[in-house]
Amino acid sequence: xxxxxxPTDEERLARAALTRVLEPGDTIGGRWLxxxxxxxxxxxxxxxxxLPGVSVRRWEGLRARxxxxxxxxxxxxxxxxxxxFVCPGDTEWPTPLDDLGDGRPIGLWVRGRPSLRMWALRSVxxxxxxxxxxxxxxxxxxxxxxxxxxxxxxxxxxxxxVDGAAHRGAxxxxxxxxxxxxxxxxxxxxxxxxxxxxxxxxxxxxVGELPPGDHPTPSRFILRNRVIAALTRxxxxxxxxYRSGALATARSARELGRFTMGVPxxxxxxxxxxxxxxxxxxxxxxxxxxxxxxLVGNMGELAPERRGPVLPRxxxxxxxxxxxAALPAxxxxxxxxxxxxxxxxEDDAVGRLYELQSMGFVERHSDGWQLTRQTNAAVFPGGxxx
Amino acid sequence: xxxxxxPTDEERLARAALTRVLEPGDTIGGRWLxxxxxxxxxxxxxxxxxLPGVSVRRWEGLRARxxxxxxxxxxxxxxxxxxxFVCPGDTEWPTPLDDLGDGRPIGLWVRGRPSLRMWALRSVxxxxxxxxxxxxxxxxxxxxxxxxxxxxxxxxxxxxxVDGAAHRGAxxxxxxxxxxxxxxxxxxxxxxxxxxxxxxxxxxxxVGELPPGDHPTPSRFILRNRVIAALTRxxxxxxxxYRSGALATARSARELGRFTMGVPxxxxxxxxxxxxxxxxxxxxxxxxxxxxxxLVGNMGELAPERRGPVLPRxxxxxxxxxxxAALPAxxxxxxxxxxxxxxxxEDDAVGRLYELQSMGFVERHSDGWQLTRQTNAAVFPGGxxx
Numbered sequence: 001x002x003x004x005x006x007p008t009d010e011e012r013l014a015r016a017a018l019t020r021v022l023e024p025g026d027t028i029g030g031r032w033l034x035x036x037x038x039x040x041x042x043x044x045x046x047x048x049x050x051l052p053g054v055s056v057r058r059w060e061g062l063r064a065r066x067x068x069x070x071x072x073x074x075x076x077x078x079x080x081x082x083x084x085f086v087c088p089g090d091t092e093w094p095t096p097l098d099d100l101g102d103g104r105p106i107g108l109w110v111r112g113r114p115s116l117r118m119w120a121l122r123s124v125x126x127x128x129x130x131x132x133x134x135x136x137x138x139x140x141x142x143x144x145x146x147x148x149x150x151x152x153x154x155x156x157x158x159x160x161x162v163d164g165a166a167h168r169g170a171x172x173x174x175x176x177x178x179x180x181x182x183x184x185x186x187x188x189x190x191x192x193x194x195x196x197x198x199x200x201x202x203x204x205x206x207v208g209e210l211p212p213g214d215h216p217t218p219s220r221f222i223l224r225n226r227v228i229a230a231l232t233r234x235x236x237x238x239x240x241x242y243r244s245g246a247l248a249t250a251r252s253a254r255e256l257g258r259f260t261m262g263v264p265x266x267x268x269x270x271x272x273x274x275x276x277x278x279x280x281x282x283x284x285x286x287x288x289x290x291x292x293x294x295l296v297g298n299m300g301e302l303a304p305e306r307r308g309p310v311l312p313r314x315x316x317x318x319x320x321x322x323x324x325a326a327l328p329a330x331x332x333x334x335x336x337x338x339x340x341x342x343x344x345x346e347d348d349a350v351g352r353l354y355e356l357q358s359m360g361f362v363e364r365h366s367d368g369w370q371l372t373r374q375t376n377a378a379v380f381p382g383g384x385x386x
Numbered sequence: 387x388x389x390x391x392x393p394t395d396e397e398r399l400a401r402a403a404l405t406r407v408l409e410p411g412d413t414i415g416g417r418w419l420x421x422x423x424x425x426x427x428x429x430x431x432x433x434x435x436x437l438p439g440v441s442v443r444r445w446e447g448l449r450a451r452x453x454x455x456x457x458x459x460x461x462x463x464x465x466x467x468x469x470x471f472v473c474p475g476d477t478e479w480p481t482p483l484d485d486l487g488d489g490r491p492i493g494l495w496v497r498g499r500p501s502l503r504m505w506a507l508r509s510v511x512x513x514x515x516x517x518x519x520x521x522x523x524x525x526x527x528x529x530x531x532x533x534x535x536x537x538x539x540x541x542x543x544x545x546x547x548v549d550g551a552a553h554r555g556a557x558x559x560x561x562x563x564x565x566x567x568x569x570x571x572x573x574x575x576x577x578x579x580x581x582x583x584x585x586x587x588x589x590x591x592x593v594g595e596l597p598p599g600d601h602p603t604p605s606r607f608i609l610r611n612r613v614i615a616a617l618t619r620x621x622x623x624x625x626x627x628y629r630s631g632a633l634a635t636a637r638s639a640r641e642l643g644r645f646t647m648g649v650p651x652x653x654x655x656x657x658x659x660x661x662x663x664x665x666x667x668x669x670x671x672x673x674x675x676x677x678x679x680x681l682v683g684n685m686g687e688l689a690p691e692r693r694g695p696v697l698p699r700x701x702x703x704x705x706x707x708x709x710x711a712a713l714p715a716x717x718x719x720x721x722x723x724x725x726x727x728x729x730x731x732e733d734d735a736v737g738r739l740y741e742l743q744s745m746g747f748v749e750r751h752s753d754g755w756q757l758t759r760q761t762n763a764a765v766f767p768g769g770x771x772x
Binding site for chain 1: 653662670673
């Protein structure tokens with residue numbers, strides 16, 4: 001059994017190495033990790049005797065991969081694109097992923113500054129068809145923007161069509177968005193989205209299970225969906241044909257006890273047929289971001305936001321503390337104004353503000369950011385409230 | 387308390403008369419009818435002393451109407467357009483209307499040959515916006531046709547837009563349809579639908595609570611909706627803005643324990659907004675007639691259809707018996723072929739076939755009518771089955 005608590009350097013390195021050996025969602029490998037720990041699994045891959053549960057042939061395949069490992073080189077390659085490796089036990093590890101059981105990621109390669117864990121707390125997935133209609137693109141962009149304006153993080157897969165429109169909608173509203181890729185975070189796919197994904201890495205986060213340089217495969221696309229589903233409070237499907245990947249994400253979300261939602265469309269459109277099938281089952285029909293937030297925001301774990309900050313202000317890291325100090329006592333400020341006031345970039349300010357929101361210090365409205373009542377009362381006792 | 391069982395001639399005449407005095411859905415009048423019976427209520431309207439529950443002013447209004455009554459003339463006017471007056475206790479009275487309690491119709495003026503009671507057994511309401519889009523008209527027509535092909539009767543309000551498209555879809559598929567009007571059945575409204583409603587009276591049924599010559603009012607339109615809801619197994623809404631009459635019908639249906647369904651559309655269309663609101667509540671999303679039938683057909687009371695006929699064949703009236711005899715032992719026949727074989731008109735054959743279906747003798751498929759297994763086994767014992 002692997003030790004609880006933060007991973008040692010050796011464990012972290014072993015996990016980073018194993019992301020190049022085990023395919024995403026490999027539950028047999030996940031069981032080895034749970035029972036033996038990553039260092040022992042990696043050592044075992046040097047032996048001829050297979051670990052339990054795999055054929056000799058499969059074992060040879062894994063050993064061949066393991067023979068080529070140079071995890072330090074992967075970590076260096078990651079650092080060169082501003083990425084880090086986050087694994088279970090890290091403070092940045094999003095614990096909702098543990099709901100995947102033995103199928104949880106070995107670790108995640110994360111590109112972008114903000115805390116994945118903080119962001120995941122208030123996140124919603126918006127997914128759908130790559131070959132969407134203009135209607136689908138419009139609805140995805142409107143949901144992305146609307147969720148961002150309500151202080152929610154938009155998670156999607158970085159693909160053409162609905163995914164891209166949702167990311168762009170969030171970015172355009174000065175919001176936070178996370179792209180979960182089925183390939184190395186230094187090697188964006190699809191190629192036509194290199195600029196978009198680069199922009200997401202600046203203003204948001206680009207994450208994935210695959211190590212630097214690795215490429216997507218059909219099964220990796222499908223298994224990526226479970227990460228999107230697990231990371232978020234709920235999944236909204238905007239246009240999906242029968243048996244599409246977006247519906248697989250919704251199915252994962254439902255199995256994980258997350259909310260599943262769908263945006264209806266014309267019955268005469270094949271691209272709405274999958275959504276309607278979802279809505280005839282357990283999916284909830286939503287027509288705008290307000291309805292999404294009404295549903296996913298209604299969860300006990302979000303209570304800190306209403307109660308106010310859970311962390312004392314002086315435990316914030318200096319960057320976050322400066323951003324918090326740049327907010328006005330009364331009224332609201334845009335991320336740009338906050339950035340100037342705190343001496344940082346606008347992208348950094350956006351990232352910090354969404355983190356501070358997850359911690360209950362601030363809240364976003366469509367026209368800007370403000371201190372929560374509770375923060376304000378603590379900082380300006382006796383009347384600073386707007 | 388009025389006597390149970392078939393109404394006397396005097397009671398029937400009194401009810402016919404009262405349809406000109408009491409507005410549809412008047413529950414105070416309904417209570418008088420329940421407690422005193424129609425003859426006594428009519429007599430009471432000749433007295434200065436008000437019956438319980440109304441102001442003197444209101445009573446004077448009712449008395450002024452009652453002073454002008456000539457119910458025999460109304461019955462004659464009805465007969466001249468092929469209409470009859472059906473009231474509680476009659477064999478043709480559709481007992482589901484009794485679910486309206488004191489708000490049930492005093493009686494119904496019915497134009498067209500088929501039995502309203504038989505037809506109501508297998509009926510679905512398709513309602514929606516008068517100012518529908520082409521999408522709404524398309525969906526209403528497709529549902530009307532699809533329900534007809536599955537042997538279901540399509541009930542609607544005879545209005546422009548969705549109602550008209552649903553009726554036309556059913557008629558075009560050689561099906562059965564019922565228009566419930568908010569005016570006299572001899573005085574179709576809207577005027578632009580005089581031909582359509584005339585056609586419905588030939589191939590189907592035109593019914594209403596108002597006596598011959600009476601005109602619609604806003605409140606009569608709204609109260610008409612409760613009859614549509616009560617008469618049918620369920621109500622499908624195709625395009626409806628917020629606070630539309632179609633949504634009122636769906637609300638009535640839900641309150642009466644009927645199924646409520648809605649056809650989704652683009653979120654960007656205001657005419658789908660009301661439907662989506664319904665679908666976010668208790669309404670079930672449906673995309674075609676098969677899904678409607680799957681839902682409404684799943685009721686215990688429809689069991690006779692599966693068990694076979696409940697009425698001995700030799701108790702059928704001669705017209706129905708001739709139609710039944712014209713069906714082939716094997717395979718299916720169109721209504722036209724059945725009409726020729728039984729020496730009647732195609733419209734009459736359609737009406738009879740839907741009645742025979744409600745009684746479990748026959749069933750409709752998209753390409754024609756056939757004997758049910760049970761009928762066939764009874765008529766051709768030892769091998770006539772197809």
